[in-house]
Amino acid sequence: MSEAKSNAKSGPKTSGRILPRERGAAPLDVVIAVMAFLAALALGASLLANRAALGWREGLEGKLTVQILPPARGDAAAALSRETGAVLKVLWNTDGIVHAGAISQRDEIALVKPWLGADALVSDLPLPQLIDASIRPGSDVDVAALTARVKAVAPDAVLDDHTHWIGRLKSLADTVVFSAYAILLLIAVATAAAVTFATRAGLQAHHEIVGLLHQMGAHSGFIARAFERHYAFSAFLAAAIGASLAALVFIAAGGLELVGLEPVPFLPPLSLAPKELLWLATVPLASGLIGWATARLSVLAALREIY
Amino acid sequence: MFGRRMVRFENVGMRYGPGPEVLRDLNFALEAGSFTFLTGPSGAGKTTLLKLMLLAEPPSRGLITLFGNDLAVTKKRDFPAIRRRIGVVFQDFRLLDHLSAFDNVALPLRLAGKRAEDYASDVIELLTWVGLGDRLEARPPTLSGGEQQRVAIARAVVARPDLLLADEPTGNVDSDIAQRLIRLFAELNRLGTTVMIATHDRSLIESTRAREMRLVDGRVVELRSARA
Numbered sequence: 001m002s003e004a005k006s007n008a009k010s011g012p013k014t015s016g017r018i019l020p021r022e023r024g025a026a027p028l029d030v031v032i033a034v035m036a037f038l039a040a041l042a043l044g045a046s047l048l049a050n051r052a053a054l055g056w057r058e059g060l061e062g063k064l065t066v067q068i069l070p071p072a073r074g075d076a077a078a079a080l081s082r083e084t085g086a087v088l089k090v091l092w093n094t095d096g097i098v099h100a101g102a103i104s105q106r107d108e109i110a111l112v113k114p115w116l117g118a119d120a121l122v123s124d125l126p127l128p129q130l131i132d133a134s135i136r137p138g139s140d141v142d143v144a145a146l147t148a149r150v151k152a153v154a155p156d157a158v159l160d161d162h163t164h165w166i167g168r169l170k171s172l173a174d175t176v177v178f179s180a181y182a183i184l185l186l187i188a189v190a191t192a193a194a195v196t197f198a199t200r201a202g203l204q205a206h207h208e209i210v211g212l213l214h215q216m217g218a219h220s221g222f223i224a225r226a227f228e229r230h231y232a233f234s235a236f237l238a239a240a241i242g243a244s245l246a247a248l249v250f251i252a253a254g255g256l257e258l259v260g261l262e263p264v265p266f267l268p269p270l271s272l273a274p275k276e277l278l279w280l281a282t283v284p285l286a287s288g289l290i291g292w293a294t295a296r297l298s299v300l301a302a303l304r305e306i307y
Numbered sequence: 308m309f310g311r312r313m314v315r316f317e318n319v320g321m322r323y324g325p326g327p328e329v330l331r332d333l334n335f336a337l338e339a340g341s342f343t344f345l346t347g348p349s350g351a352g353k354t355t356l357l358k359l360m361l362l363a364e365p366p367s368r369g370l371i372t373l374f375g376n377d378l379a380v381t382k383k384r385d386f387p388a389i390r391r392r393i394g395v396v397f398q399d400f401r402l403l404d405h406l407s408a409f410d411n412v413a414l415p416l417r418l419a420g421k422r423a424e425d426y427a428s429d430v431i432e433l434l435t436w437v438g439l440g441d442r443l444e445a446r447p448p449t450l451s452g453g454e455q456q457r458v459a460i461a462r463a464v465v466a467r468p469d470l471l472l473a474d475e476p477t478g479n480v481d482s483d484i485a486q487r488l489i490r491l492f493a494e495l496n497r498l499g500t501t502v503m504i505a506t507h508d509r510s511l512i513e514s515t516r517a518r519e520m521r522l523v524d525g526r527v528v529e530l531r532s533a534r535a
Contacts, residue, residue, distance in 0.1 A: 020403075
């Protein structure tokens with residue numbers, strides 16, 4: 001009685017929870033965490049693909065390259081030098097060209113190094129002379145007319161505005177991005193199904209509590225709220241663990257580049273920028289939302305079936 | 308208070324699915340403030356009758372009126388408010404194992420929208436009255452059957468319901484506690500609650516002057532008035 005009296009003054013510890021706290025992770029929580037991990041990986045991959053596609057396009061748009069092949073007969077070096085000078089004059093006198101310059105032999109060898117290596121024989125190869133030109137953004141350079149003028153002064157020159165290459169890159173990038181989105185969509189659907197299944201299984205386990213609360217006169221909204229919070233939080237927590245692991249993978253990929261592992265040519269860096277990592281937070285938020293909606297709809301449907 | 312009908316059954320029948328009728332042609336009324344024992348052999352339909360009164364099941368036929376509401380035409384959204392006017396002691400207690408004795412008893416008050424600071428002292432007083440003042444924070448699995456039954460009874464009466472229905476409420480307690488609980492029901496009845504208790508315990512019935520309704524094979528075979 002003495003304890004009762006002291007409790008009457010201070011009040012016992014009360015629990016605001018209508019549903020029991022789960023002990024440890026249920027198997028379906030683990031499934032949600034794994035699905036969220038895969039969803040976050042797919043989301044990160046789509047961000048990387050998007051970024052790479054943008055980089056490829058920005059890198060080539062507004063650029064012109066003139067390639068002057070060494071003539072097969074006569075003094076190739078003198079002809080190459082004469083045609084290079086003539087082409088540069090044409091380019092410098094063209095409206096909209098802001099820069100034009102010949103690429104040195106050393107830079108050219110550096111360009112082919114990833115494919116041909118740094119062997120001494122490479123310097124003996126008859127490399128074409130490359131001229132790099134930049135177009136002022138917004139300028140409308142008539143590439144066909146420019147090609148004709150270049151051909152007139154250098155019959156061995158080929159002008160490339162990269163339209164064909166950009167088109168292929170764009171097509172490749174779009175394929176990669178849409179593939180990533182398709183995978184993301186599939187995993188999102190599977191994640192939603194896992195969250196829905198986990199929520200329904202949980203409701204089944206707690207149907208006696210639902211029945212009792214209903215019997216005691218609890219409104220449907222009160223019962224649904226207890227379940228909504230519980231399952232929204234569970235799905236959010238499990239998905240947060242999965243998405244965090246995926247974030248660690250992307251951070252670790254950035255670490256590999258930092259320790260000196262060279263990136264593969266043409267492939268973008270595999271690490272996500274901090275702003276991009278924030279996108280991964282949408283995975284647990286979406287999972288929590290699915291858990292919330294599923295719990296609410298399932299409880300309200302179950303209550304409609306009870307007298 | 309007397310004279311107003313809290314519960315009225317008219318030609319009520321009840322069957323589960325395609326099975327035979329477990330309750331047949333029930334016609335009776337419970338006046339406000341009355342105290343009734345529901346008796347009868349096992350399988351007579353006592354628990355089913357209580358289920359109809361606490362809106363756990365709809366009748367297969369007939370009319371039930373609770374607190375003036377004809378349940379056949381009452382909208383389902385109004386049922387929670389009716390249910391909150393009924394206190395129930397289930398035969399299997401139906402306590403929430405993850406909640407303390409205090410929180411189990413406080414549940415009807417929470418459902419009624421009351422705040423913990425407003426009801427804490429009432430809940431503690433009631434649990435003390437049923438002899439569990441020192442087990443406020445105990446979880447049901449740590450309580451004996453009799454203690455769980457007392458928590459269930461405290462939960463049923465804490466919101467001072469208009470109608471109290473109890474299914475064998477003294478089945479797991481000794482005679483002293485049983486008498487104490489009956490005094491609790493009587494006190495609640497004195498304050499205006501209509502009480503119906505299903506029991507096999509003849510000594511309990513003889514100890515009061517309440518009326519008795521006897522069910523056999525789903526029919527009311529005897530309706531003994533309250534003794535003077």
